[in-house]
């Protein structure tokens with residue numbers, strides 16, 4: 325993407341292995357009464373992280389068979405280790421850095437034009453929402469793609485919980501903004517943090533709009549946006565905002581992080597369309613993670629039957645609908 329913030333390779337060497345990650349794990353082990361002097365093996369770390377997540381017992385959840393894939397599910401090791409999460413680093417190699425994000429306690433503020441403004445604890449929210457699994461394609465604006473078994477709940481269920489006023493026209497999503505745990509934030513203080521994204525109410529209540537809390541039958545990993553992220557598979561991946569702390573109902577079209585950085589390249593709508601090139605590269609094809617070569621990209625990423633109707637009568641916007 326267009327990068328004004330410091331590249332990963334410009335970060336100091338120490339950022340690659342932040343002490344907070346190490347200290348965080350040690351802290352957890354101490355709290356759990358485990359005394360392991362030897363360094364943990366990778367598998368051991370994964371188990372420790374699962375145990376630390378009080379939602380682990382909720383998964384796997386029942387698959388909603390409505391949503392079919394036209395390709396293999398991307399291997400978990402790839403989709404959890406090739407990430408965009410600029411709060412941690414501008415490289416794809418953020419999985420280790422992201423472990424410094426504390427995800428409990430975690431609250432989500434629901435505010436703005438709603439009848440029921442509230443700040444809700446993530447585990448309370450998880451208990452109230454109808455969890456299911458969906459297989460979705462994901463198409464990054466950078467022309468790579470993956471196919472993922474997400475777990476979570478329809479965004480519509482959260483909208484119902486908030487009970488929006490009729491004046492609400494948009495939903496604005498906000499990511500955590502803590503430079504102490506996120507070297508990408510502290511290293512680029514001039515960037516327009518926090519990461520913001522938005523949808524219209526019609527988009528948000530479309531059945532495809534999904535709040536992700538899990539992945540591959542487990543809690544969603546930190547690098548993929550724990551404990552709560554968005555998935556809007558007909559739009560470019562940057563719309564799927566990670567690690568959400570605030571959801572605001574508003575009558576103003578939200579100004580996203582990327583639109584603020586580079587509005588000529590990234591806008592509000594960002595619907596996938598292979599016929600509308602990014603100003604600096606073609607969007608006709610995509611590289612599927614884990615596969616050689618490319619496959620053609622589909623209009624609305626193949627989800628036109630669900631969402632094309634949302635945009636009928638909006639053709640005046642022209643290419644703006646697709647970037």
Ligand SMILES: Nc1nc2c(c(=O)[nH]1)N[C@H]1C(S)=C(S)[C@@H](COP(=O)(O)O)O[C@H]1N2
Pocket residue numbers: 403406407408409410411463464465499519547548549561562563564565566567
């Ligand atoms: N807060 C936040 N959300 C974010 C991003 C980010 O940098 N910060 N990157 C976006 C982009 S460009 C993509 S493609 C997806 C990547 O999700 P993944 O790492 O789970 O594949 O997250 C999106 N959500």
Ligand SMILES: [Mo]
Pocket residue numbers: 408463464465466560561562
């Ligand atoms: Mo992306």
